[in-house]
Amino acid sequence: MMLVDRSSKEAFPTMGGSNERTDQASTRDRLVEAARQLFLVKGYEATGVAEILREAGVNSGSLYYFFRSKEALLLAVLETYKRLLAPEVLDPVFAAERDPIARVFGVLEGYRQMLTLTQCRMGCPIGNLALEMSEKSEPVRVGIAENFDGWKRAIEQCLIDAGSRLPQGVNRSSLATFILTVMEGGVMQARAHRSLAPFEESVRLLRDYIDRLMQAAASASAGEGTGASKGELGT
Amino acid sequence: MMLVDRSSKEAFPTMGGSNERTDQASTRDRLVEAARQLFLVKGYEATGVAEILREAGVNSGSLYYFFRSKEALLLAVLETYKRLLAPEVLDPVFAAERDPIARVFGVLEGYRQMLTLTQCRMGCPIGNLALEMSEKSEPVRVGIAENFDGWKRAIEQCLIDAGSRLPQGVNRSSLATFILTVMEGGVMQARAHRSLAPFEESVRLLRDYIDRLMQAAASASAGEGTGASKGELGT
DNA sequence: GTCTATAGAAGGATAGAC
DNA sequence: GTCTATCCTTCTATAGAC
Numbered sequence: 001m002m003l004v005d006r007s008s009k010e011a012f013p014t015m016g017g018s019n020e021r022t023d024q025a026s027t028r029d030r031l032v033e034a035a036r037q038l039f040l041v042k043g044y045e046a047t048g049v050a051e052i053l054r055e056a057g058v059n060s061g062s063l064y065y066f067f068r069s070k071e072a073l074l075l076a077v078l079e080t081y082k083r084l085l086a087p088e089v090l091d092p093v094f095a096a097e098r099d100p101i102a103r104v105f106g107v108l109e110g111y112r113q114m115l116t117l118t119q120c121r122m123g124c125p126i127g128n129l130a131l132e133m134s135e136k137s138e139p140v141r142v143g144i145a146e147n148f149d150g151w152k153r154a155i156e157q158c159l160i161d162a163g164s165r166l167p168q169g170v171n172r173s174s175l176a177t178f179i180l181t182v183m184e185g186g187v188m189q190a191r192a193h194r195s196l197a198p199f200e201e202s203v204r205l206l207r208d209y210i211d212r213l214m215q216a217a218a219s220a221s222a223g224e225g226t227g228a229s230k231g232e233l234g235t
Numbered sequence: 236m237m238l239v240d241r242s243s244k245e246a247f248p249t250m251g252g253s254n255e256r257t258d259q260a261s262t263r264d265r266l267v268e269a270a271r272q273l274f275l276v277k278g279y280e281a282t283g284v285a286e287i288l289r290e291a292g293v294n295s296g297s298l299y300y301f302f303r304s305k306e307a308l309l310l311a312v313l314e315t316y317k318r319l320l321a322p323e324v325l326d327p328v329f330a331a332e333r334d335p336i337a338r339v340f341g342v343l344e345g346y347r348q349m350l351t352l353t354q355c356r357m358g359c360p361i362g363n364l365a366l367e368m369s370e371k372s373e374p375v376r377v378g379i380a381e382n383f384d385g386w387k388r389a390i391e392q393c394l395i396d397a398g399s400r401l402p403q404g405v406n407r408s409s410l411a412t413f414i415l416t417v418m419e420g421g422v423m424q425a426r427a428h429r430s431l432a433p434f435e436e437s438v439r440l441l442r443d444y445i446d447r448l449m450q451a452a453a454s455a456s457a458g459e460g461t462g463a464s465k466g467e468l469g470t
Numbered sequence: 471g472t473c474t475a476t477a478g479a480a481g482g483a484t485a486g487a488c
Numbered sequence: 489g490t491c492t493a494t495c496c497t498t499c500t501a502t503a504g505a506c
Contacts, residue, residue: 050500061504064500065471144427178441180424182420184423209443209444212444216447283481285481
């Protein structure tokens, strides 16, 4: 969940080189990383270009050499988030959990960790941007939607992998959307209340719902349908 | 859901007065209303004081006569939202629906209407501010949390009114939090995708969950407990 | 690719007359 | 309570040397 960009291959140009610094990422990467951090902590509008420059140790001219505008820098940040979803958010959880349902809740646990580590000050970086920026720039809105899509697809795959443990009539795509909904709504309230409770309660009820779905699927496959799982749901 | 401030009693100072205008609210009210609209559409940081002034037809000096700062104006906006929750959001729904569960979904339907009317550009005004402002000012964060609390309490009362239709073990407060979670998360995704679908899917699955809870309660009261509703949930 | 310097607009807030 | 004028800072972005 740290979302540190480990994929910066330019990060170690030292072997045999004349550069003495061992952790010097490229100028462009430092700009994107500084912007990512600041947009996460303060939001887009409240972050000044000067601040990004200072944090990255870069001069104005260089920023506008790589990026047309502050907004273009935000688009690069959104690309970074898409790229980091698997290595930073999913893979660690999936490596520790093989059960597809446990994986879903493992991902949610990761967000709980971020809330814990930041005293409920930081949640989902995409959620922040979604509400702040969706109406201000169509390319940005699309970048945000793509991030949501990537997250949702990963969860949806878990639900598909759960196979017959979930009722046939439950649309996996809709349930994945629902899980993202619960995550984002829970994070929002946790931040507003500066308390983990709303997030934890929300996840607990989500778990109860999914437990009930799985019970219904088990009952149905045992030939004793309860009548509760008839018909297509969430389509 | 229009959240127009009908409670401005100063709005009609015409009878026998010398003022020719019929819809002239007080200067302070016009400032709060203009700020409310602009913060909703553009967010707090992206809204300039000059813009608020122009929209309200007020001069800079007057704003700072009534409010210490832009942030103080935001606090007044948050107070307005608290005051408008009942007359603008709850009462119209509650007048049309007597069933407490139907009332809950009637409130959610109101948010769907707002998304529809704005082509998914506007959702919950408090949700926007929650993610943008929770870390920037403690008084603002508290004002946001109070707005969430008011909303949650109203929903919780509906759930309490539902009585034994919901299982005993389901904590009404947690379920109310969960409903707010689904509303906010659904609105967020609807705006990011500019599509009603994520909101509608989320509400549909919420309804399925509550249906299953009510079925479990009915089964339990019929003396044929399924084992699914044992124990305290959401505490 | 990086540097300094700065343009030009917009930001929030204040002073002081009326 | 309201007006105009304006202070000072910060903003994004550019110019042009190196």
